[in-house]
Amino acid sequence: MTSTSQRGGPVAPDSPRRTTLAFTVPSGQHRVTPVRFGPESRRDPLLPQRIRNGMLDDEGQKCVQVRLTAADAANPAARALLDAEAGTALHLHRVLDTTEYAPLFPRIIGYELDTAEPYLLYAAPRGEPAGLIHVMGASDQRVFARDLMLALCLLEGQGLVLRGISPATVLWDGTSVQLWGLEGAARTGRARTRWGRAPYCPPEQRRGEGLVDPRDMVWSAAQVLYQLVTGRAGPTDRAPADLAAHRVLAETLRGAFEPLAAGRPAPARLLDLLKPGAARRIALAVPADETRPHREAFAQALDLKRQAPAAEPPGGPAAADRSGGEVICPYCLETIQLDLGALFVTDSRMQYKPLNVSGIGNPLRRQDVMRGAVQKCTADPEFPEHFIPVPYLTYGRPLTVAMVGQSSTGKSHLLTQMIAAITDGGLEPFGLKWQSVNPEQHARFVRDRVQPLRNGKVLSHTGGVGLEGFARFVESLLITDARGQVRPVAFFDLGGEDLVRTDAALRFLLGVDALVFVVDPALALPLPHLDRARDRWGLEVNRDGDLAFGTVLDRLPKNGPYLEVAAAMVLGKADLLRFQPPVDRWLGEAPPTALDPARMLEESRDVYGLLRRHAGQAWLRPFDAIRRCTLHVASATGGLEDRGRYPAGAGPRRVLEPLLSLLAMHGLIDVPGGAEAFAVGTTPAMEAVPSPLPSEAGGAGAVRAAGVAGGEAE
Template sequence: MTHPRHPGDELSFLTHKGNLVRFAARFGPDHEPPGRPGRLARTVTLGVDWTVLQYRIAPGDPHAHGALEREAAAAVALERRYGHERFGEVFTRVVGYDLDAPEPFVLYRIADGEPLSSHGGALGVGEQQQVTAQLTLAVRLLEEAGLVHRAIGPDTVRWDGRHVRLAEPYAALRAREPREAFGAAPWASPEQRRGTGAADPRDDLWSVAQLVYFLVSGRPDQGAGPPADLADFRGLAALHRGGAFAPLAAGRPAPADLMRLLNVPDPLALSAGGPDPLGRGRDAYDAQIARKRAELGLDRPPPPEDPQDEGRQARRRWWPGRAPAARRPAPADTAPVALSPPAADTTSVERLCPHCLLPVAYDESLLVTIDPKGDRIPLDLSGDLPPAHREDVLRRAYQLCPYADEESLHELPVPYLTNGRPLTIALVGSSGAGKTHLLAAMLGEVEQGGLEPYGLKCLPLNPDTHRTFLRERVQHLLQGRQLGRTGQQAFARFADGLLVTGRGPTRPVVFFDLAGEDLAQDNEVARFLMGVDAFLFVLDPLRALRLPSLEPVRALDGVRRQDLGDEAFTTVLNRIPRTWGPYVAAPAAIAVNKSDLVRVEPAVDQWLGRALPPVYRADEARAESRDVHAFVARHATPAWLRPFDDCARCTLHFVAATGGQARDDRFPHGVRPRRVLAPLLSIFAMCGLLPGVDHGEAGI
């Protein structure tokens, strides 16, 4: 999408349906709206005489940008859900938005009426009842949309004599998200003011109760609990009896229950919110998971363990990516497969070289160091070195692969050969899908301790290589610079590696990031795929999704939608043998990258808008996978879900490596990674690395 650098003649934006529109525009003067730091407001006259209200932010403020994204997503969700209903008028109606403009903005209709702050003690009994009923209805509608408004007060609610209108959802949170401290007494609930617990629709009921008390009594309360003089006002009896003034959300009624107490009709009682547009996709996900579990024998309880029968236990044991090629699906009368990875192998002297797929044993006669020019210098450890010195030298050393020839010289970091069983992860996707940005964002989060809450400790596999990757990739990205595309290689080399300590011995984890052109060709460069332990498929929504909001970005980036799926996905999946019946045994994750481009879609926003939980839960990963599957199934062809269909265990995730679009090789609003560790955590869970996680429940 293109934008004028100095808007004054024209304004383009996306409607709530995702359509790009363009208007001649005249702009009014700026003012700073109260209670909205970082925002500027002005009127905009679109076309001849359609005047709307614009809220925009200046570039360079990640917090303000994130808040505007959240506001736009909430406003679009309400408009899509209730815009065609008469009762939808209780909300200020969104006109459009552009979150990637030089100054991102949201447009709204201008609401009629005056703020309720000018009506305290002045409304008649009938009007008070109307206001109470409509405010409670608004909270009920917000609850059904999964939102908490958090900014209901006398200055943010308007009354025109017939209707109330809530202000724009600039402070809205998804229900059950952690509360952020916001608002002042008495209008914000005590829990909301403190920012404790999770956002709850009943937070808004407190605000409604305090606002109605103000209208009836003519004065605000202290905001600590039920007002001391409630008994003096008969018009507040239902709110009082229902518990709307309770200081804790748990003590207040649900919005629908309060509506019954107030004798207010609930327009959602019969419709229950209407049909679920993603229902078919969610059902298809459930059916596919059930089919996989049945074919793998996981839908039957395991037989009693017999400690004496070690051979039988060994035959039941299965490790994704290393299962014998001759295996087939378990017949109906056989024991279920135990999805248990082996302990990291620290006794074997051999490791599989991830490049040539041949076993390599640790051999001090082949050790080298690599100088700044890239020359390999033989390393002699025959002298009498202090143990700490020797350990430090080996930490930075390499061992030449004995199978390498002059055309494919390669070496392995010594820690790769001297720790537990390595885990190799390949990022798969076409050129431009954002694999390199995603890997840089992931390792940037790891470098900042993002895996520590999950009981994982990470060190560089090789300090020099890791430092180079951080400097040339991660730091460039975090400085807002677009990374260059990965060049094609004549020989597959991994991009970076970690030593990860979690459950069991420390294990090397190495990441392969090949050019999309290399992955899409069935050649020798991609031969290493045969030995990869896990796959991260990076899905590009610009190529996959049939959404009108993506058309301007596709035109700007020169990208076309592809109904046949990702070429790299297809080539890789065709090459990997099915070592567990019809399925690829290696664990997999699908990351819908660039999800910020579709952030306003409710299914995306409810995941992308929340932080990762501090504890990995397989059921939550399954819930996200179900929603991602349903969303992609609705807006793309089945070819894009082939990794989920072909891999025995696969999770799906909404992620954003950069959080915005690049212009002139820079990200003008900064880089804001979102949930980039989610697919990595799922892979670690499936591979038995996460402490306290039942790996057999992850991904299936």
């Protein structure tokens, strides 16, 4: 058995079981305390988590540690399972901690997940597993059943379903129940996956069919109650034949053993059978809705944008496109045509050398060579030297996408994962296909950026000199839409503090088609959960917003009340807040397979409310200045780095959604109401964006860990 060091990593096997832990408590504060641990065992033979009792020495508080060894933590599915458990435990703590219902569930003390051996700490369990109870009187049976159904009602109200309820996870202390097994939580309405064991999991869950339903828990609870009363397990697919012989069971479990969820009663119905009216009297001490004024401010800002007329592109309609073989150079903004006498390719040392295509007689060979070539742009001799990929000059005007933010915001990681998601087929559900503009350049990008990041390596800062110090070209792709039209898309990284440049360099901004403003939560949000990250990176909260945002916005052309460039704001590094609403909700969402403008607007409202409430209006300047601007939650890496690596590997979430929004605004993805209406909310489906239901607030509990052995075993 290994113990745990202060950072959560392993120490020598022969070291004492007394050690020091550093972890985050539910309030977001950091705590360091000595701890002594007892023997360790598997939490469940088929699950990766291990469990051991402990004592926090500074308070003499008994605790239970649920952890993963380094070997188990190398499996992303095992980490996702522990993350899901942490999210569920923290959500229940947030909602129930000050209520009379808190003792029905485990009380989380703290967690440390971004480490080689992640773990959770709970207060000591209350009671013993129902499977160890041999005799229970009728009155206790009724109290046991009432508490169990009360717990199910509370879970249902939060949109959560515990899929692993069994005699091992329901504890009884002689007076009340405590329900464990939070690792099996799933969100109501998600696709079922195989989980649990017969007979305690319902038949459709055992088969992984249909959608998660609160009545799945009713079957499990009924099986636990039946075994508690009779001392034996019930049938796996129907009601026990002797149910009528047991009065308490017959009175309370009518219909609970139906093989399909649709035929079972809801938890509230069974609770009312045990204690009439109890379901209606559940009164959670839900805190006041502090986000309401910020949601209202979002609606008012959208109304102003809807009422404002759209301005023409600078230079008139003709500036939006060019004919006659001319395109706008994405750097100097002068027009440029294909010139076969000004072509270059790179040699083995990545140096430009002239390319003469006149001697290549084979047209297919010539086309292939030119695809990897660049043309030196001489349209503006006073502008810094720059080269344009030849496909830009053969497929028409490119769509330029620029990432904006300080150098510490994680732009490079986000853009790398965004392009990786595209090359993995992420655009295909939306009718788009991709091809590299320059195969050699793309292969180098994958080798130098994508593969190291996917292997968990922190990418180094990339800078440049001259123009590249301000606008660094990253990658370019050819995107084919559903109509068969091809358009080059170029990605640039605008250097943060390097934005204070000459006017010639800033002229690049006049030709940018789409902007991605990356918000670093450590800089923007004065939340205690981020203090540890700030300490590690040497950052402080900046109430004045990202200076790079202001530099870009002030240089963009403006012909009306709003800037007309398409934009997306991204709350990056969202994994740092993955257990906090509304971030937990959106990170827990499954990847979209269709672009829903109303859903996109709903996410924008939630992120707007979070930033306005905690960061202030200065951080929302891009949304306030740009007419079409959506807001998003994204995580490029999935967690904090540790010694230059991401312990869990770099697991991206929602990195493609900002780009999907920009492509929709530019008409490459068809959306209801058309590209012009997108992000402003003028279509009927987007007129009223609903507030999140209470059941939608606990997104972290929705993470499904398919592939973990115990989760799929029967």
